[in-house]
Amino acid sequence: MTTGMPTNPLTSMPKKVDVYEVGPRDGLQNELRTLATEDKARLIEALILSGLKRIEVSSFVSPRWIPQLADAEKLIGMLPRRDDVIFTALVPNLKGLERARAAGLQEAAVFLSVTESHSQKNINKSVAEAISTAREVAREARAAGMRVRCYLSTVWGCPYEGLTPVPRVVEVVKQLADLGFYQLSLGDTIGVGTPGQTAEIVSEVSKLVGLEQIALHLHDTRGTALANALIGLSMGVTTFDASIGGLGGCPYAPGAAGNLATEDLVFMLQGMGVATGIDLGKLVEAGELAQELIGRKLAGKYLQAALGEREKQAHRSRSAVS
Amino acid sequence: MTTGMPTNPLTSMPKKVDVYEVGPRDGLQNELRTLATEDKARLIEALILSGLKRIEVSSFVSPRWIPQLADAEKLIGMLPRRDDVIFTALVPNLKGLERARAAGLQEAAVFLSVTESHSQKNINKSVAEAISTAREVAREARAAGMRVRCYLSTVWGCPYEGLTPVPRVVEVVKQLADLGFYQLSLGDTIGVGTPGQTAEIVSEVSKLVGLEQIALHLHDTRGTALANALIGLSMGVTTFDASIGGLGGCPYAPGAAGNLATEDLVFMLQGMGVATGIDLGKLVEAGELAQELIGRKLAGKYLQAALGEREKQAHRSRSAVS
Numbered sequence: 001m002t003t004g005m006p007t008n009p010l011t012s013m014p015k016k017v018d019v020y021e022v023g024p025r026d027g028l029q030n031e032l033r034t035l036a037t038e039d040k041a042r043l044i045e046a047l048i049l050s051g052l053k054r055i056e057v058s059s060f061v062s063p064r065w066i067p068q069l070a071d072a073e074k075l076i077g078m079l080p081r082r083d084d085v086i087f088t089a090l091v092p093n094l095k096g097l098e099r100a101r102a103a104g105l106q107e108a109a110v111f112l113s114v115t116e117s118h119s120q121k122n123i124n125k126s127v128a129e130a131i132s133t134a135r136e137v138a139r140e141a142r143a144a145g146m147r148v149r150c151y152l153s154t155v156w157g158c159p160y161e162g163l164t165p166v167p168r169v170v171e172v173v174k175q176l177a178d179l180g181f182y183q184l185s186l187g188d189t190i191g192v193g194t195p196g197q198t199a200e201i202v203s204e205v206s207k208l209v210g211l212e213q214i215a216l217h218l219h220d221t222r223g224t225a226l227a228n229a230l231i232g233l234s235m236g237v238t239t240f241d242a243s244i245g246g247l248g249g250c251p252y253a254p255g256a257a258g259n260l261a262t263e264d265l266v267f268m269l270q271g272m273g274v275a276t277g278i279d280l281g282k283l284v285e286a287g288e289l290a291q292e293l294i295g296r297k298l299a300g301k302y303l304q305a306a307l308g309e310r311e312k313q314a315h316r317s318r319s320a321v322s
Numbered sequence: 323m324t325t326g327m328p329t330n331p332l333t334s335m336p337k338k339v340d341v342y343e344v345g346p347r348d349g350l351q352n353e354l355r356t357l358a359t360e361d362k363a364r365l366i367e368a369l370i371l372s373g374l375k376r377i378e379v380s381s382f383v384s385p386r387w388i389p390q391l392a393d394a395e396k397l398i399g400m401l402p403r404r405d406d407v408i409f410t411a412l413v414p415n416l417k418g419l420e421r422a423r424a425a426g427l428q429e430a431a432v433f434l435s436v437t438e439s440h441s442q443k444n445i446n447k448s449v450a451e452a453i454s455t456a457r458e459v460a461r462e463a464r465a466a467g468m469r470v471r472c473y474l475s476t477v478w479g480c481p482y483e484g485l486t487p488v489p490r491v492v493e494v495v496k497q498l499a500d501l502g503f504y505q506l507s508l509g510d511t512i513g514v515g516t517p518g519q520t521a522e523i524v525s526e527v528s529k530l531v532g533l534e535q536i537a538l539h540l541h542d543t544r545g546t547a548l549a550n551a552l553i554g555l556s557m558g559v560t561t562f563d564a565s566i567g568g569l570g571g572c573p574y575a576p577g578a579a580g581n582l583a584t585e586d587l588v589f590m591l592q593g594m595g596v597a598t599g600i601d602l603g604k605l606v607e608a609g610e611l612a613q614e615l616i617g618r619k620l621a622g623k624y625l626q627a628a629l630g631e632r633e634k635q636a637h638r639s640r641s642a643v644s
Contacts, residue, residue, distance in 0.1 A: 006528055006557035008521045009331035191627070194593025195552055199330040206328055220545075223586035223623035224593075227548040230517055235328035264545035271516025271546075301545035305513070 010234055016275040018054060018239045019262060020185070020215060021047055023290065025056040025069065025090060026259060027247030031294055034068045039293045041078040046286035047244060048085055051278040052262075056109065058089045060096035076103040088149065092123070097137050101144050108141055109185070110134045111151035114172045117160035118153060118189070131175050138179045150181040151217065155201060156193035163192065170204050177208045183215050185241055188228065191221025191258070198228040202235045215239035218260045220246060220299070225260035226268055233274070240265055245287040245298030261300030263287055332556055338597040340376060340561045341584060342507070342537060343369055345612065347378040347391065347412060348581060349569030353616055356390045361615045363400040368608035369566060370407055373600040374584075378431065380411045382418035398425040410471065414445070419459050423466050430463055431507070432456045433473035436494040439482035440475060440511070453497050460501045472503040473539065477523060478515035485514065492526050499530045505537050507563055510550065513543025513580070520550040524557045537561035540582045542568060542621070547582035548590055555596070562587055567609040567620030583622030585609055 024044055028035060035043075040057075047055055057079065063070035072089060079087060088107040091097045100108045112130035113119040119127045134150055141148040152172065157163045169186075176184060186201060198216075205214055216232045218225035218241070229240055243259030266278050280302075287303040297304070346366055350357060357365075362379075369377055379401065385392035394411060401409060410429040413419045422430045434452035435441040441449045456472055463470040474494065479485045491508075498506060508523060520538075527536055538554045540547035540563070551562055565581030585605050591598050602624075609625040619626070 006525060006533060008525055009553065009556045010518055010521050013518075192593075194590050196332055196335075196594040199332050203328060203330055211328065220623060221627045222589050223542075223548055223583065224590050226545055227552045227590060230549045230552060231331065234331045261545065267544050268516050268546050268549060271514075272518040301542060305543045 010272070012236075013233060013272065013274060014236060014238045016238070017233065017269060019052060019265060019269075019276050019278060020239055020241045021052045021055045021244065021262060022217070022241050022259065023047070023244035023247040023262065025059055026241075027243040027245075027290075029059060029066045029068050030248040030258060031068065033294055035293055037071045037074050037078065040071075040075050043244070043286065043290055043293060044075075044079055046282075046289050048080070048082065050282035050286050051276070053084060053277065054086050054088070056088045056090065059091075060089055060099040060103075060108075061092045073099065073103050076105065090151075091137060093133055094136055094140055097141055097144075097146075101141075101146060105146070107147040107149070108137070109149040109151055110137045110181075111153060112172075113153040113158070113189075114169050115154045115158035115161045115164055118158045121160065122153070127172065131172070134176065134181075135179050138181055142180050147182050148180065149183045149185060149215075150176055150179075151185045151187055152176075153187045153189045155186045156188040156197060157190055159190050163197075166197075166200050166204050169201060170208070173205050173208050181213075183213050183239060184209060185215040185217045185239075187217040187241075188219050188225070191219030191225065193218065193228050194224055195227050195231045198231045199235065202232055202237060206235075211236045212238060215241055217241035219258055220260050220264075221258060226264055229260065229265060230268070233269075242266075244283070245290045245300040245303050247290055247294065247298060258299070261287075261298070261303065263300050263302040263306070267302045332594070334558075335555060335594065335596060336558060336560045338560070339555065339591060341374060341587060341591075341598050341600060342561055342563045343374045343377045343566065343584060344539070344563050344581065345369070345566035345569040345584065347381055348563075349565040349567075349612075351381060351388045351390050352570040352580060353390065355616055357615055359393045359396050359400065362393075362397050365566070365608065365612055365615060366397075366401055368604075368611050370402070370404070372604035372608050373598070375406060375599065376408050376410070378411060379409045382411055382413045382421040382425075382430075384414075395421065395425050398427065412473075413459060415455055416458055416462055419463055419466075419468075423463075423468060427468070429469045429471070430459070431471040431473055432459045432503075433475060434494075435475040435480070435511075436491050437476045437480035437483045437486055440480045443482065444475070449494065453494070456498065456503075457501050460503055464502050469504050470502065471505045471507060471537075472498055472501075473507045473509055474498075475509045475511045477508045478510040478519060479512055481512050485519075488519075488522050488526050491523060492530065495527050495530050503535075505535050505561060506531060507537040507539045507561075509539040509563075510541050510547070513541030513547065515540065515550050516546055517549050517553045520553045521557065524554050524559060528557075533558045534560060537563055539563035541580055542582045542586075543580060548586055551582065551587060552590070555591075564588075566605070566622075567612045567625050568622040569612055569616065569620055580621070583609075583620070583625065585622050585624040585628070589624045 058072035246261035568583035
């Protein structure tokens with residue numbers, strides 16, 4: 001090879017990745033409009049039809065905290081049972097876990113922040129207290145034969161403390177590594193991450209847990225979610241959280257982007273030959289349904305491009321007829 | 323290093339990149355509203371204030387083609403002359419070049435498509451005819467002491483032919499490599515590019531021309547522009563075209579994303595420690611002005627996040643006072 005020739009950084013990509021759909025939970029909990037339980041079930045069924053196998057459907061936190069998701073039990077009761085689809089829900093503590101178990105879930109997810117101020121303001125606990133709760137939940141869940149995932153918030157940055165130092169992330173992950181979580185989902189909660197930082201986080205965390213135990217939960221608030229996902233992917237991460245249509249919005253700007261849109265992620269992966277088992281056309285249908293139910297245009301770019309293209313074609317056909 | 327440890331794909335990044343601002347041309351030519359010449363000048367002055375050094379200000383095509391840019395001479399006459407800022411404009415042929423020269427520009431840009439159907443439908447010429455025109459313009463421009471850039475459209479995909487085979491791109495670039503263009507700007511005109519394809523394009527084109535001669539002109543129609551830019555960057559590309567606020571829209575969906583937003587690009591680069599000489603805060607001010615002038619919210623995510631955050635802070639201050 002000639003000196004100075006660029007080398008392709010994408011030579012050892014995973015052949016297959018898991019997309020973990022968080023729209024019905026992380027998306028809907030941040031939307032102003034509360035959907036009817038039947039409509040949530042319809043949306044989840046559309047997501048299943050697209051080929052998604054892991055769907056976070058609700059949260060067992062107090063209805064006072066998140067009224068949008070107060071119907072978790074009822075919703076789960078309405079969902080189809082399929083051996084190939086895993087439903088999961090957020091649980092804040094042992095009581096939430098018990099509700100999830102009673103509702104028939106085989107998987108649950110706990111959450112904590114890596115920064116103190118966010119932990120205090122978000123759940124009114126120190127990080128140490130939150131880790132202690134997470135440990136309890138993990139132990140009980142495993143005793144009940146359930147899988148548990150752990151969300152880490154503010155891994156890239158914190159609304160109160162600015163950019164999060166990677167050693168802080170490492171410190172928290174060290175305390176979580178042996179608690180029995182099948183996966184740690186690293187969250188760019190406020191969407192401030194850039195790729196160099198992502199590479200450093202993945203590099204450091206993968207010294208403590210296996211790459212297959214790492215998921216990236218990226219928010220697209222400042223447009224960098226897919227670039228961050230790409231870096232994770234190129235380093236061997238194989239699970240990415242995403243939300244249909246980017247459902248969920250942004251804490252700062254109504255109508256602006258929050259969660260990485262599932263379609264944008266799947267479009268990129270498909271273009272790179274990385275298998276997801278997901279049908280992009282059916283995902284667009286699910287996104288269209290999400291827009292209808294929520295009553296506004298969603299931020300997902302692939303979704304808007306696909307719907308716009310369809311409209312243009314329909315217009316052409318009408319013009320041809322008239 | 324332990325086997326299986328992920329390697330950071332971002333180890334040999336450029337320290338510095340050039341951002342080539344196309345908003346006043348590629349942006350405004352795709353907006354329905356035509357701005358007053360004075361307003362275009364105000365926008366360009368705001369862009370200069372942010373630190374941008376290369377700005378494509380208009381187009382010397384026939385006003386019948388692009389009425390939005392019919393005032394190129396008048397606009398250029400109104401702009402401040404600064405030694406450190408290069409203005410440029412699109413020229414379709416020798417006549418356009420002559421207008422650009424007479425207006426006092428020291429740089430111009432020609433354009434052609436790499437796919438036949440797009441070439442025919444867009445400029446009513448075959449690719450070979452367009453290359454022949456580009457050759458003439460390049461020769462004349464250099465004789466007049468002007469620098470010339472060449473835009474290649476439909477490098478990733480074509481609205482009529484689907485994904486563009488990389489050998490087709492190579493075939494066209496081969497014919498352009500020795501014509502004296504200081505830069506070839508490779509365009510993902512319809513925003514269908516994904517990173518694997520980008521890596522292949524950059525790899526192949528850089529066998530024909532130097533990396534410093536390659537610019538990437540990415541559209542964010544399906545959300546992949548920054549991920550594509552990141553791959554180009556990691557392979558050593560140092561010039562990226564972008565449009566303030568993502569000005570320009572998408573050919574398929576009104577209000578949806580078209581050009582990569584300058585702020586999103588600069589935010590990512592800044593986060594990675596890559597120097598651009600651009601002040602992100604001032605870029606947001608220019609984006610805000612662009613929104614005011616064009617009369618709609620622009621698609622740029624960083625812009626929306628920054629404006630939303632400011633609004634939230636203003637709201638907090640008001641609450642604190644009352």
